[in-house]
Amino acid sequence: xxxxxxxxxxxxxxxxxxxxxxxxxxxxxxxxxxxxxxxxxxxxxxxxxxxxxxxxxxxxxxxxxxxxxxxxxxxxxxxxxxxxxxxxxxxxxxxxxxxxxxxxxxxxxxxxxxxxxxxxxxxxxxxxxxxxxxxxxxxxxxxxxxxxxxxxxxxxxxxxxxxxxxxxxxxxxxxxxxxxxxxxxxxxxxxxxxxxxxxxxxxxxxxxxxxxxxxxxxxxxxxxxxxxxxxxxxxxxxxxxxxxxxxxxxxxxxxxxxxxxxxxxxxxxxxxxxxxxxxxxxxxxxxxxxxxxxxxxx
Numbered sequence: 053x054x055x056x057x058x059x060x061x062x063x064x065x066x067x068x069x070x071x072x073x074x075x076x077x078x079x080x081x082x083x084x085x086x087x088x089x090x091x092x093x094x095x096x097x098x099x100x101x102x103x104x105x106x107x108x109x110x111x112x113x114x115x116x117x118x119x120x121x122x123x124x125x126x127x128x129x130x131x132x133x134x135x136x137x138x139x140x141x142x143x144x145x146x147x148x149x150x151x152x153x154x155x156x157x158x159x160x161x162x163x164x165x166x167x168x169x170x171x172x173x174x175x176x177x178x179x180x181x182x183x184x185x186x187x188x189x190x191x192x193x194x195x196x197x198x199x200x201x202x203x204x205x206x207x208x209x210x211x212x213x214x215x216x217x218x219x220x221x222x223x224x225x226x227x228x229x230x231x232x233x234x235x236x237x238x239x240x241x242x243x244x245x246x247x248x249x250x251x252x253x254x255x256x257x258x259x260x261x262x263x264x265x266x267x268x269x270x271x272x273x274x275x276x277x278x279x280x281x282x283x284x285x286x287x288x289x290x291x292x293x294x295x296x297x298x299x300x301x302x303x304x305x306x307x308x309x310x311x312x313x314x315x316x317x318x319x320x321x322x323x324x325x326x327x328x329x330x331x332x333x334x335x336x337x338x339x340x341x342x343x344x345x346x347x348x349x350x
Contacts, residue, residue, distance in 0.1 A: 055236045059229065061105050062241040062314050063098065064283070064341040067114070067187035068333035069137045069144035071095070074260055077194060081145040087260030094329020094340040095191045101326070101342065102192070105240070109153040110193065111160070111201040111228065112242040114184035115308030119204040120211070122170030123224060125157040126202035128177050135183050143259060148186050153199040156235050160201065164227040169220060170206075188244035198240075203228075205308040214296035214307065221309030222292075225316025232317075243314040247279055248272035248302040248337035255334070268335035275302035276337035280330060283341055286322040288315045302337075318343055 072080055074087035117124070130151055137144035158173065165171045185202050203224075209217035232239045250272055256264040267273045275298055282291040291298075292315060299306045306312070315321070321343055328340040 057232045057235040057237045057239065058346065059232060059241055059317060060107050060238045060346050061102065062318055062343040063192060063243065064311060064314070064339055065188040065192055065242045065244055066091070066246045066338035066340065067116070067184040067244045068246070068336065068338060069140050069183055069187055070259065070333050072146065072187050072190055073143040077190065079147045079190075082143055084260045087262060088265070088331060088333060090331040091329050091333070091338055091340060094331070098328045098340055098342055099192065101344075102240070105344070106238055107198070107240045108237045109156055109201060110189060110198050110240045110242060111156070111203065111232070112185055112188060112244055113203040113205065113308070113310040113313050114182050114188070114244040115205045115305050115310060116182040116184035117202065117204040118207050120207050122172055123164060123206045124172045124174045124204040125161045126152045126179075126181070126200070127154055127157055127173035127175045128152060128179070129154055131179065131181050133180055135180065135186050137183050144183060146183070146186055148181060150181065150189070150196060151199040153201050156231070156237060156239075157201045159231040159235055160203070160228050163231040164224055167223050167227045169223055169227070184244045188242050192242060205310065209299070209307040209309070214299045217307065217309050218292065218295055218312045221312035222316040224309070225313045228313065229317045229319065241314050241317055243310040245305040245308055245310045246336045246338045247276045247304060247306070249305040250303045250335060252335040265332055266335070267332045267337055272302045272337060275304075276330070276339070280327060280339055280341070283325050284327050286324050288320045288322070291315070292320070305336075318345065321345065
């Protein structure tokens with residue numbers, strides 16, 4: 053009898069390009085003096101805890117791979133190119149080199165299609181991987197020594213409403229879990245998104261000048277705090293219930309469906325999540341949070 057696969061950890065791992073810029077990795081051309089330390093140090097603590105977790109593959113859903121007809125999956129074994137952020141090319145010009153677990157991607161795609169979702173495998177070898185996928189994966193595993201499964205954001209919230217987005221994301225989460233269990237693999241899930249997501253409209257002369265960094269408004273901060281409180285304390289079903297309101301009123305990047313997908317794939321965890329950091333980037337609210345279904349975190 054084959055071994056049952058499992059989700060061994062899951063992360064809310066936001067992807068502002070600023071935090072990679074501030075890390076000064078060799079892959080990124082621009083260099084910074086400092087910046088956004090609370091989030092970067094939170095990622096450091098997360099990486100330390102992940103050292104205790106054995107996993108084969110990273111499965112990630114990113115808001116910045118946007119597909120308007122169905123959910124797409126990376127279906128090419130290797131991608132190597134330059135990613136340039138369209139809004140912040142002065143901060144993020146990242147040379148990436150990544151591998152894809154095509155077998156698992158095809159299994160999740162088939163499971164989602166069987167569940168009635170519209171899906172497609174992305175087979176273009178010249179496809180440019182989105183910066184959300186790159187930033188979240190880099191901040192989680194800067195060694196780039198694990199294959200990934202990249203999943204697009206089906207923008208059903210834009211065509212319909214947050215309720216339809218959530219319904220499809222929850223179905224995709226179930227399909228993801230079922231495919232992982234049949235695969236025999238140990239998987240790390242990543243929801244690559246901020247919480248509140250109203251940006252500043254101008255950038256300071258020195259982007260890493262933290263004297264200019266704060267949440268855009270108190271209203272969205274209160275929504276972020278409510279979301280974090282629920283997630284930290286295992287109230288994921290309650291959070292899913294208010295997700296459409298959160299998405300609308302906090303201008304949440306949860307409109308991508310990524311966090312609903314992750315919570316569904318974890319089967320609505322009632323155990324506490326680990327909060328590693330909360331911080332703002334150009335006015336957006338970002339939380340680094342981990343769920344560890346099989347591992348005790350000190």
